[in-house]
Amino acid sequence: MLFGAFFAFWRLCEIVTLIPTLGMLAWFVHAYASQNALTPNYILVLFIVSVLAAAWAIATLFTYHRARSNALFVSFVDLCFVGALIAGVYELRDIAGANCTDVSRTSGTTISGFLGSITVNGVSITTNKTCAMLKACFAFGIMNCIFFFITSLLALMVGRGDTRKKEVYVRETHYSRHGHRRSGSHRSHHSSHSGRRRAYV
Numbered sequence: 001m002l003f004g005a006f007f008a009f010w011r012l013c014e015i016v017t018l019i020p021t022l023g024m025l026a027w028f029v030h031a032y033a034s035q036n037a038l039t040p041n042y043i044l045v046l047f048i049v050s051v052l053a054a055a056w057a058i059a060t061l062f063t064y065h066r067a068r069s070n071a072l073f074v075s076f077v078d079l080c081f082v083g084a085l086i087a088g089v090y091e092l093r094d095i096a097g098a099n100c101t102d103v104s105r106t107s108g109t110t111i112s113g114f115l116g117s118i119t120v121n122g123v124s125i126t127t128n129k130t131c132a133m134l135k136a137c138f139a140f141g142i143m144n145c146i147f148f149f150i151t152s153l154l155a156l157m158v159g160r161g162d163t164r165k166k167e168v169y170v171r172e173t174h175y176s177r178h179g180h181r182r183s184g185s186h187r188s189h190h191s192s193h194s195g196r197r198r199a200y201v
Helices: 002-034 041-062 064-069 071-091 093-097 129-200
Strands: 101-105 109-113 116-120 123-127
Touching: 002 041, 002 064, 002 129, 041 064, 041 071, 041 129, 071 093, 071 129, 093 129, 123 129
Parallel strands: none
Antiparallel strands: 101 123, 109 116
C-alpha cells in the first residue's frame, strides 16, 4: 500500500512535468513543419520520447491495479524510458550554457519634488522565448530521468513483494494438501487394521 502511494505520487510528478515539455516541443515541431523544414534532432528526439513517456505514465497510473500484477514489466519499461530521456537530454545539451535573459540598465528618470530632484535608474529585462522554452524542456527532461528511475525501483519492489507472496501461498497450499493426504491414509490404514482385528475375533 505504501509503495503504491509513492508510485502514484511520482507518476503524477512525471505527468505534470511531461505535459508542458511535449506542449512546448510540439510548438517547435509545428513551427518547423509550417515552414516546410526538417525538425532538428535535438527537438524531435525529446519530443517523441516525451509523448511516449506521458502516454505510458497516464496509462499505468489509471490502470495501477492491473499494472501491479506486471510490476516487473513496468519496472523494465520505466528503465527503458530513463535511457531514452537521457538520450533526448544529451541531444539538447548545448542549450544548457545559453543565456536566455538579457538584463540592461535604461536611462535614468528624474523625479522632482519639494525637497529637490532625484534620478532613478531603470532596468530592462529581455527574454529570448525560444531559448527559454528549450532550456525549460532540458530541465524537465533531467527531472523525468530521475522520476522514472524512482518509479522503476518502486515497481521492482512491488513485483518482488508479490512474487514472495505467491511463493508463500503455493508452499502453504502444497503443505496443506500433503498433510490432508497423510491424515486420510492414516485413517484408512487404522480402519482397515481395526476391521481385520474384528474379523479374527
